[in-house]
Amino acid sequence: MNFDTLLPVGIVLTSLLAGGFIFLVKEESHVLRGVLNLSGAIVKLLLVGVMIWGVYHGHVYEARWMLAPGLELVLHADALSVLFVTLSSVLWLVTTIYAIGYLEESPNRSRFFGFFSLCVSATVGIALAGNLLSFVIFYELLTLATYPLVAHRGTAEATRGAKIYLAYTMGGGVLLLTGAIWLQVLTGPVDFVQGGVLSGSAPALEGQLIAIFVLLLAGLGVKSALIPLHGWLPQSMVAPAPVSALLHAVAVVKAGAFGILRVVYDVYGVAYASSLGLLTLLGILASMTILYGSIKALSQDGLKKRLAYSTVSQVSYIALGASILGPIATVGGMVHLVHQGIMKITLFFCAGNYAETLGIHHVSQMDGVGRRMPWTTLAFSVGALGMIGIPPIAGFVTKWYLGLGAVEANAHWVLLILAASSLLNAGYFLPILYRAWFRPPPEVWPAEHIHAGRFETIGALLWPPVITAAFCLIAGLFAAAPFSPLEWVELIARREHGL
Amino acid sequence: MDHLLMFSPLQWMSVSLILLGVFFFIAGTVGLLRLPDLFSRLHALTKADNLGLGLVILGLLPWAPDVFQALKLLLIWLLVLMAGATGAHLIAKRALRGDGEDLHSS
Amino acid sequence: MLDSLALAVTVPLLAALLVTALPGRVQTLGVIGAIATALVSLQVTVQVWQHGSLRSDPGGWGAPLGLALEADGLSAALLAMAALVALAISIYATGYFREGERRLHFWPLWFLLWSALNALLLAADLFNLYVTLELLGLTAVALGALTGQREAVAANLRYLLVGLLGSMTYLLGVVLLYAAYGTLDIALTGAAIRPGPVASAALVLMTGGLALKAAIFPLHFWLPPAHANAPAPVSAVLSALVVKAAFYLILRLWLDVFGTIVTPAAAGLLGLLGAAAVIWGSWRALRAERLKLLAAYSTLAQIGYLCLFFPLLQATPEGPARDDLLAALVLMAISHGFAKAGLFLAAGLVQHSAGHDRIDELGGTAQHLPAATFSIALAGTALIGLPPSGSFIGKWILMTGAIETGQWWWILVILIGTLLAAAYMFRVLSRAFNEAPTPRRFVTQASTEVPALLLALTSAVVLGLGAQLLWRLMGFGVVA
Amino acid sequence: MTAHLLYGGAGILLFVLGVWSFLVHEALLRKVIALNVMGSGVFHLLIAIAERGSLPPDPVPHALVLTGIVVAVSATALALAMGRRLEDEDDAR
Amino acid sequence: MTVLLLLFDLVLVSTLLVLAIAALTSPEPRRAVMFFIAFGLWLALVWARLGAPDVALAEAAIGAGLGGALMLAAARRAARRQREGKVDRDGEAT
Amino acid sequence: MNRPAKLMIGLLLCLFALVLLWVFHAALMQSPGARLADLAMDSLPLSGVKNPVTAVLLSYRAYDTLLELAVLLAALLGIWSLGAATPGFQPAGAALAAMVSWVVPLLILTGGYLLWVGGYAPGGAFQAGALLGSAGVLLRLAGDERAGLPSERAQRRLVVAGIAVFALVGLGTMVAGIGFLTYPPGWSKWLILLIETAATVSIGVTLAAAYAGGKPRSRASDGATP
C-alpha cells in the first residue's frame, strides 16, 4: 500500500465517503451538507491534479483488489482515464455549487446529494477502471446511483421517466455483462491496454469477437444514446436541471461514450477493430444518430427536450471519431468528450436558470430573455455557438479535427455528415438566440420567482454557467496550450496509435 | 407332526386349553357377526374374548420361566377383563342414550 | 478439549431450554443466547479457516456405528452466514416482539430452530439429517404460524404437511441406501455407492423429498403463502436459512453421496426446473400485490438460480473451474440469504408502520422509513445481481461456466431473470420517491432498523468485495 | 429371502398407499393419517431389512424406527393442533 | 413349519394392508381413525413377529395411547363439522 | 380433484410401487457389505447396557436421540404457541373412575418397569414415557383438565429436564476431556440410566401436555395470564 495505489482509490473514495455521510446528515443542516459536498469535491480535484501531473510524466497509478480467482477490481490511471476523471471532477464541483443553489428550499436534499456523490464516484470509477470487469461494475453502479436522481421529484411523470431510464439502462447492462463475460471466457481477464489486447487473436475467434463487439456496443450504446437505443434520454428530462446536466454532460452519456472509446481503442485496438469491419458499423450508427438527433431537436419546443435531442446528436461525434481510423480523428472524437461536456453543461445550467428564475420551460417563451438575464443568456449563447461549431469556441476544434481526420482516412462522407449536422445545429440553436436577444420581452414572465429588483438570479445559479462558458472559450482559444484538453488528447492519441 | 406325540401330559393339557381358548375366540367372532342386535353382540363378544384369553393364558402359564412372568400373564388377563367391562359399559351407556351422535352414524 | 462442532448445536439447544424454563427473563436470556450461539458458530468457521475440515464423533464410536459431525468449507461458510443472519434477526426480534405472550413463544422455538440449522449443516449422517430436517421443519412451522392469523396458520399447516411428505420420501431413500450398503455415514455411503437401480432410486427419492422442502419448481406451491404470512423475523429466517438448508442438503448429497452416479440428464433436469423457477418466480414476484409476497416469490427465483449450477457442475471436470463454480454457488446462496433476510426485516418495518404491505399503497410509508427503504434497495441490488454484490460475482462465474461448457441457453434465463428482478425491485423502490419529505433522522428505531440495514449492506457490498475469502475458506486454489 | 421381500414389499405398498391418499384427499385428518401410514411403511421397511440374516436382528434400524416414531407423533400432534386452531376460528365466524 | 410360518406371515401382511386401505379410504373420520388405531396395533404385532419388541412396545404405546386419542379427538370434530354441513364428504370446505 | 386426475395419480403410483419393489429387490440382492449389526453386537459390552437397541439409542447414536427429544419439545412449544388448551372432559362416571384409578397407577408402574428393564431387555425411555403420557391422556379423558400435570411453570421445567440432563452430561464429558456424549468406562450404565429417567419424565409430561392441545389454562387460583 503506497501512494501510487492509494491515489486512484482515494479519488473514488472522496465522493463515496462524502456521499455516505451526506445520507446521514439531517435535512435542515444546510451548512454541514454544503461543507461535506464542497470539501469532497475540492479534495478530489486536488488529488486529480496530482494525478494529472504524475500521468503526464509517465507515472503508473494502479490499485488491484482480488474479488475471486480471475476476477479483479482494477483501478488504473492512464491518460484517457485522467481526461475523463478531470472532466467529471471539475464539473462535479461546478454542478454541486449549482445544485445547492437550485435545490434551495426543496425537500429531500440529503438524499439527493448523497446519490449525487455516489453518481460521481461511479463515474470516476468508470474512468479509472483498469479492466472490463471493473468497468462493468462501475457502469452498473452508475445506473443505480442515477435512478434516484431521475426519480427525485417523485411526481408521476418523474417516476415514469425513471422507469423508462431504468428499463433501457438495465437492458443495456445485461448485454454489456454478457459481452464482457463472453470475452473474458475467450481471452482471460481483459485489461485495458493502449493499442488493444485482441489484435493477435486467432482467426477462428473472429466470428465470436464480432458478436461480442455487437453486444458490448449495444450495452454501451444505451447510455451514450446511440439510435435506436436513445429513447430514455428525452424522457429523463423530468429530472431537476442539475441532474440533467449531470446525465448529459458528465456522467451517463459520457460513460457510454467513454466505454465505446475503451472498447475500440484499448480492447480491440483501432486497427484490429477496423480489420474486422466493426468501425464501419460504428461509424454508420454514429452518423445516423447525429443526423437523427439534430432533426428531432428542430421540432422540439420544450427547451430541455431540444437540448436532450441535441445531446443525442452531439455525443455521437465521439463515437464517430472513434470509428475513423487515424490519430487525427481520434483526437477529434476524444476531445469532444470534454468539449461537449462543458458546452452542454453550460446550456443545461442556463436552461435551469430560466426555469427557476422566470418559469420558462419552452423555446417559445424565451422572447427577450436576454435583456432580463444578460449573463445567463450570454453563457447560453457561447454554449450554443460552440455546438454549432463557430470558432473560436471549443466545438469548432472538435469538428475541425474530425474533418481533418476524415480526410486523412479518406472517409469523405464524414465531411458531409459534419456539414449537414452543423447546419441542423444552427437550425435549432440560432432561433433561440434570435428570440432571446432580439425579440421584445413579454409583459409578465410565466412564473417569476426572483423579482426584477434583483440582478439576474442568485449567485450560486449564475456563476456556474458563466464559469463553464468561460471554459468553452478558453478550451477553444488556448487549444494548443499545455494541459489543454486538445493537448492532452494528442498525448493519448500518440500513445494509442503507438506514435 | 410326530413331535406332537412326544408331548407330556402337562403339555397336552395346555395345548387343549389353548385350543379351547381359540375356540372361544372363534365363537366370539361368529357371535359378533351373527347375532341380531347390539346388546346381544356385546354380550357374546365380552364373554367370548375374556374367556378365550383366559384359557389361553391358563394354557401358557406352566411355561412361564419365572413367577414374575406368570404374574404378568395374570395381570394382563385382569386388565383385559377390566378394560372389556368398562368399554362395554361405556358403549352400552352411550348407545342406550341413543342420541345418535356418535355410534350409529355411518 | 472443547468440541466446537458439538457446542454449535448444544449452545442454542441449552439456550432454548433456558428460555423455555425461565419465561420471566426471556428477552435478556434471548440476547445472551443469541450472542453465545453466534460466537460458537463462528468459532467453527474460524477453525475450518485455520485447519481445514473438522470432524468429531459424539459418543466416541466413530463412523459406521456411531455418527459424526463434520464441518468443511461449504458447511462452515453457511454456518457463518446462519450465525450472522440469525444474530441480526435476534436483535431485530427484541424490537419486533415487544408484547409478552408472543415473545414468550418466539424465543424457545427460535433457538430450537437455530440449533436445528447448525445441526443440519454439521451432520455427517443420513439419518441424523432426517432428524435435523424434522426439527427444522417443525420449529419453522410453529414460528411461521406465530402471528395466529388464519392465513398464517393455514399456510404453515400446509407447509408442515408438505414438509412431512418430503422428509418421509427422503427417509425412504435413506432406507434403501442402508438396505444396499449397510451404512448411514455420508462419506462411507459415498465411497460404497455403485451405479444401479438402488442408487438411482435413492437419488430420486432423496432429491425429490428435499426439493419439496427447498421449494424447487414445481414443488414450490406451499412457500409463498407460508413465507408471506409469517411474522417478519420468521419470514426472514425461513427464506434466508430454512429453504437454503434443504437446498444445501441436495447439494451435499449430490456432491458427497451421489457424486459418481449423477448423470448429465439428471443434472440437466434440475437445471431446467431451476430455469423455470427463475422465470416463474420472478414473474409472480412482479405481479405480487404485497411486499412480503413479492419477497417470497423472489425466493423461488433465487433457488432457481442455485439449481442452474447443477448442470454446469456436472459438465465441468474437477479442477479450478469447478471449484470456482462451487464457490460461486455458495456465494450466491449466502448473498441471497443476507439479502432476503434484510429485505424481509425491512418489509416488516414497512408493514408495521403502514399497517399493511400492499405495494401500490406504500407511497409515503416507504419514504418515512429511510433506513428501511435503503435496506430494501441494497437487498434489491443483491437480489438483482448488480455489482458490487456477492450475487453479481456468483452470476458472473455462473455465466462464465455456461459459456465454457457450451450450455449458453442458461444465459438467456439468467438475463431474463435479472431484468425481471430489476423490474420487481424497482417497482417497490419507486414508491420511495414521492413529494413527501423524509423524516429528519435517518434511523428512527435502532434495534430493528440497524440489523436490517447491516444485513442488506453485507449482501450488497461486503460479500462482493470480500468474495475471495470464501475461496480461501473452502480451500480452493491459493489466491494470488 | 421371500419373507423379507414380503414384509419389505408390504412396507413399500404402505408407503405408496400413503402417498396416494395424501395426494387425493383434502381433509386434514386424512392427510395426517396418510402421512402416518407412509411413515409406518418406511419404518416397516427398516424393520424388515433389520431382520435380514441371522438372529439377533440388526438393532440400528430398530433404534432409527423408535426415533422416527417419536418424530412422527410430534408432527402429528402439531398438525392436529394447528387444524383445531383453524376449525375454532371457522366456528367463531 | 416354514410353510406354516409363511402362511402366518402372509395373513399378517395382508391383514395389515387391508387395515391400511380401510383406514385410508373410509370417508367417515372416526371410522378411519379407528381403523388407523387397529392398523397401529396390528403393526406392533407384525413388528413383534419380526423380532423388534422394542419398537413394537413403542408403537403399541403410542398408537393406542396418545396418537389414537389425538386422532379420535380430531375425528370427533371433523365428524361434527361434517354433520353440520360445514364440509362436504371429502372434507373440503364448502 | 376430479376423477381422471385421481385415476391418473393412482396409475402413476402403481407404477411407482412396482419400480420401488424392483429396487428393493435389487437392494436385497446387492451384497450387504459390512452390516452394522455385528459391529453393534461386538461393541455391546463397551456400551454399558445389554439391550442393543438401548445401546444404539443412548450410546452409539445418542446425539440423534438428543435431537429427537428436541423435536418433541418443539412440537409441544408449537402447540402451546397456538393458544389455550381445549376444554376438558365431563367428569367420569363411577365405572370409569374406578377403572382409571386402577389403570393409571399400573401405567406408571409399568412405565417405571420398562425404564428399568430397558438396560438389558426391550424397553426404555421412550416406551416408558409414552406410557406416562397415556396415563395423562386417560386422566384427562376422565375429567381432569390438567391431565394430572402441575402448573405451567413446573411443566416448562419438566419438559426441558430430559434434554437438559442429556446435553449437560454431553457437555460434562466434553469438558472432562473425553468428548461430547462419550461416557467414561464404568459410568456409562448409570449415566444412561440418569439420562433415561429424566427423558422418561420429560417425554411423559410432553405427550400429556401435547394432548391438551394448547397452553395449560390457568386455574382460577393461578391468577390472570394475558
Added chain:
Amino acid sequence: MAAALVLLLAMAAGLVRVIVGPSAADRMMGAQLLGTMGIGVLLLLAFAFERDALTDVALIFGLLASVAAVALTRRRIGQDQD
C-alpha cells in the same frame, strides 16, 4: 404351537370381515376383540419364539385397550348435556 398361531390368524381374518362388515358401535367392539386377540397372538408368539419381551408388548396392549374406547365415548365440557 404353530397350529394355534394359524388358528388365531384365521380368526384375525374373520375379524377384518367384522370390521368392514356391519356399521356402528360393533366396530368398537370389533376393535376390542382385535385387541384381545392380539394379546393372545403376542403371548403365543412369546412362547413360540421364546422372547419374554413380547409379554410386555401384550401387557401394554392390555393397559391401553381401554384408552381408545374411553377416548371414543367421552365428551367435552360444554358439549351437549350428559
